[in-house]
Amino acid sequence: MLRSQANWNYTYNETKADVSPLDQMIDSDLTKQLLWQRGITTADQAARFLHPDLNHLHDPGLLHDIDKACLRVKEAIANKEHILVYGDYDADGVSSTAVMMEALLELGAICEFYIPNRFTEGYGPNEVAFKEAKEQGFQLIITVDNGIAAVQEAEVAKQLGIDLIITDHHEAQKDIPTAFAIIHPKCSKEYPFKELAGVGVAFKFAQHLLGYFPSQLLDLVVIGTIADLVPLVAENRVLAHFGLKAISNSNRPGIKALKKVCNIEGPITEEQIGFMIGPRMNAVGRLQEANPAVDLLLTKDMDQAVELAAFVQDVNQERQVIVSEIAKEAEQMVNETAGDADVIIVAKEGWNEGVLGIVASKLVKKFDRPAIVLSIHPQKGEAKGSARSIDAFDLFSSCMEIREHFTRFGGHAQAAGMTLPIDRIDIVRNKLHAIADRQLSPEDFKPVLSIDATTDIDALSISGIAEIEKLAPFGMGNPKPLFFVKGSVKEIRQIGSRQNHLKLTMANGQALLDGVGFGMGNLYHQISKSSMIHAVGELGINEWNGRQKVQIMLKDFEIPEWQLFDYRGVRSIEKQVAHVLPETALAIQLKEHPPRLHELSVPVLSYQEVMNQGINNAHVKDLILLEMPATLDDLSEIVADIRPERIFACYQLDGGSYLKGIPTREEFKWFYAMMLKRKQFHFEKELDKLAAFKGWSVDKIKFISKVFFELEFVKIEDGILYPISKPTKKDLTESELYQQRLQQLDLEEILYYSNYTQLKNWLQENMKAPASLKEEVMSGL
Incomplete structure (x- = not known):
């Protein structure tokens, strides 16, 4: 038995779906089921989902304040006012900045961009930066991917005589800034879709400013849309779909250079942006100023792009080392001090603030609890860091309940950033623990895997997997489908340079399915061959030496039987x-x-x-x-x-009785007849001769002799066997020695010389549990 690490939610059991309305659009019943589970129940919805169209995008004019903001920007351009694009240091903020800069430059604006330093300024607008902008002659500031929480900073801008246009997508808090204009889907009653990324909002503003659909910016839009983990549904799905095509064919020097350092060839997938391009864009701002990342996206010079991409690559490698070191320290602290706390909070002086979100994610994955990771600044008397949460715990709303203990706070249900006085760390820890204790059950702390369908191994095919791929791009709101499969383990081994990954082959009859579990190598010794394994994972196609095979990327598995x-x-x-x-x-x-x-x-x-x-x-x-x-x-x-x-x-x-066997009744009869005829048998002189004559082993002759002695058919005097005249009639089975040999043969046959299935059947039967193997268990096999 091996228990699963997550709770499995079989979504397809909750609704008996009538997928017939989708018949005219799709042939595959499995694809129809997957669409139904995503709320796509009509042919029209399926057409829009499977065939995204730019015409499905909403009119930017529906966004609140966007007309007012456009008029102000065009007025600034006409009057040659200096415009500052105020961005953010993550991939969404960097791509948002690049989008806004390209649009403004195309319109002839005098503009520059500014990305605050994560370590000295922190996230979002700040008073010092605004005052510096005023001194440098900027009269209009446009924020991208930030600003909705900048209540005080908006007042500073107003006092400085700077008009502030906020474009953002983060959760609005209780107080809204009094800016010149706020372009925010969630603050726009008329705008139908509320989940645009920061770059999506910037793109909408750029489109309204330019007066046409700027398809040349889609290669930038897709980076922030996928990297920021917004739901890939509705408008985001359209932007991601066409963005992936755009970035795959982009002639932008920075994109070309990025693809080269990422070793990406051919069409770019959402996974390559999420796990390769996005992290590199994020890495620069995590360790230093993010300006080089924006420069990489904006440059028109290929040589400069290659140089900047190499720099970004080096910074990302440095980031990976730093993350590993801090994560190791943080895990040790949790093991030593966290105890049974429902919310993990670890803090230490000297930790790099830029990577604490990644470390928090690692802690959540390892300990299945919400985690806050803070870097302590003794000279300031404050701690600053990031948080990540589990599915069942809304981190944003929970922290908002105790907002008064934070100097700064913002984020989403599953991720947040905060600054707080050092002396409030324990208070926040205790209060969040109390909130979590009130809201969560023990099961809530296990991750949840939503399973889309059960499938048999022998039903899987290359064409069937290709059908599923039509649901891409996958991401938040449209996760890659998870499938439940089961089969017996045929092969299993550890792979990877540190043997930390698992590869196994499952079988159902003659059908085989390879599975790969990253980070599951430690379970190798807990899985026996031939065990029935229940697995959950993503189905895909593995190609090796021109041969394609279906495989499952394992997310979790269990072995339900002993x-x-x-x-x-x-x-x-x-x-x-x-x-x-x-x-x-x-x-x-x-x-x-x-x-x-x-x-x-x-x-x-x-x-x-x-x-x-x-x-x-x-x-x-x-x-x-x-x-x-x-x-x-x-x-x-x-x-x-x-x-x-x-x-x-x-x-x-060693040795044993099974290979020696037991003499037949005919052999016993022959030996006894020989004794009666010869009247005696001299062991020392005649044992080897008899063995050679009959082709018996010496052990067999000795065994026969001992059985006859025990049954009083013979007597032994001075090493010579004599038959007893008129012995009492007895059966061989009355000999204890004979019975012991039979029992030993039975024991060795069942426990040692049996095959795996036979031995397991015998043990199963004797555990008095329902047999999982159907063959009849018989004594002696």
């Missing part, structure tokens, strides 16, 4: 059982033999000790059989009593 680990005959077993926990394991051997688990602290008892003394069976999950029992009944009694989750058959057999 497992047998067959290590019979293996001399050194420490490695095979190194992962078992001493507090939940028990090893059994024959009492007179020394223990074989020298390097482990697993308790070792004899069969008789277990049966005579009894044990606390409830805690034993792993039963390690170091040696075979004296009788089958001994083992049968133990497994029926304990019913472990895993049994490790680690015994050996």
Whole structure:
């Protein structure tokens, strides 16, 4: 047995979908089911989803204040006023800045951009930057991907005589800035779609300013839209769909240079933006000023683009090292101090603020709890950092309940940034723990996997996977479908330079399916071959040497039944059982033999000790059989009593009776007839001669002799066998020695010479649990 790491939500069981309205659009029942589960229930909706069209985008004029903002920008251009684009240092903010700059430059504006320094200024507008802008002659500031929380800064701009246009998409707080104009989907009652990324809002503003649809900017729009993890539905789906085409064919020097350092060839996918381009765009602002990232997107010079892309690549590699170091420290702190807190808060002086969001994500994944990671600044008396949450805990609303304890706070339900006085850290920790304790159940702390469909391994095909790919681009709001499959484990191995990944092959009859589990290598020793595995993952196509195969990228799996680990005959077993926990394991051997688990602290008892003394069976999950029992009944009694989750058959057999066999009744008859005829048999002189004559082993002759002696058919005097005249009639089965040999043969045949399935069947039957294997279990096999 191996339990899943996540809660599995079988979404397709919740609704008996009538997918017939989609028949005219799609042939595949599976694709129709997937669309239905995404709320697409009509042919028209399916057409819009499967075939995105730029005409599906909404009119930017529906955004509140956008007309007013456009008039002010055009007035500034006409009057040659200086315009400052005030951006943000993440991928969304960087691409938003580039979009707005390109639009303004096309209109002939005198403009520059400004990205605040994460470490000295923090996120969003700040008073010092606005005053500096005033001194440099800027009369109009346009924020992109920030500003909706800048209440005080908006007042400063007004006092300075600077008009402030805010374009943003983040959650609005209680107070709204009194800016010249605010372009924000969630602050626009007439605008139908509320989930645009910051770059999406900037693009809408650019479109309204330019007076036409600027398709040349789509290669920039797709970066922020995908990297910022906004729902890829409705307008975002359209922008991502056409953006992926645009960035794949982009002639922009910066994009070309980025693709080269990312080793991207051919069409770009949403995963390549999410895991390759986006992180590199983010990395610059995480470690220093983000200006080079904007310059990379805006440059028209290929040589400069190559130089900037190389710089971005170096910074990203540095970022990866820093993340690894801080994550290691943070995990150690959680293990040592966090205890049973429902919300993790770790803080330390010297941690790089720019990567704390990534570290928080790692803590959430490892500990399945919301996490806040803070960098302490003693000289300022404050701590600053980032937070990430689990699905069941709305971090934004929870922190808003205690907003008075933060100096600055903003974000979303699953991610946030904050600054707070050092002396408030413990207060926030305790209050968030209380909120989480009130809202969450123990099950809420496990991640949730929403399963779209169950499929049989033998039903999978290359064409079927291609059908599913029509639902791309995948992302928030339109996740890549997760499938449930099951099969027996045929092959399993660890892969990767650190052996930290898992590769296995599942079978259902003759059909095979390869699976890969990244970061699951530690589970290798907990999965036995031939076990029935239930797996959840994303289906895809793996191509190697021109050959295509369906494979599943594992997200989670379980083994619902007990497992047998067959290590019979293996001399050194420490490695095979190194992962078992001493507090939940028990090893059994024959009492007179020394223990074989020298390097482990697993308790070792004899069969008789277990049966005579009894044990606390409830805690034993792993039963390690170091040696075979004296009788089958001994083992049968133990497994029926304990019913472990895993049994490790680690015994050996030196010699044994099975290969020697047992003499036939005819052989017993022949030997006895020979004795009656000859009247005696001299062991020392005649044993080897008889063995050679009959082709018997010496052991067989000795065994026959001992059985006859026990049954009083012969007597032994001075090494010579004499038949007893008129012995009492007895059957061979009345010999205890004969019965012992039969029992030993049965024991060895069942426990040692049986195959895996036969041994598991016998153990299953004797655990008195419902048989999972259908073959009839028979004594003696």
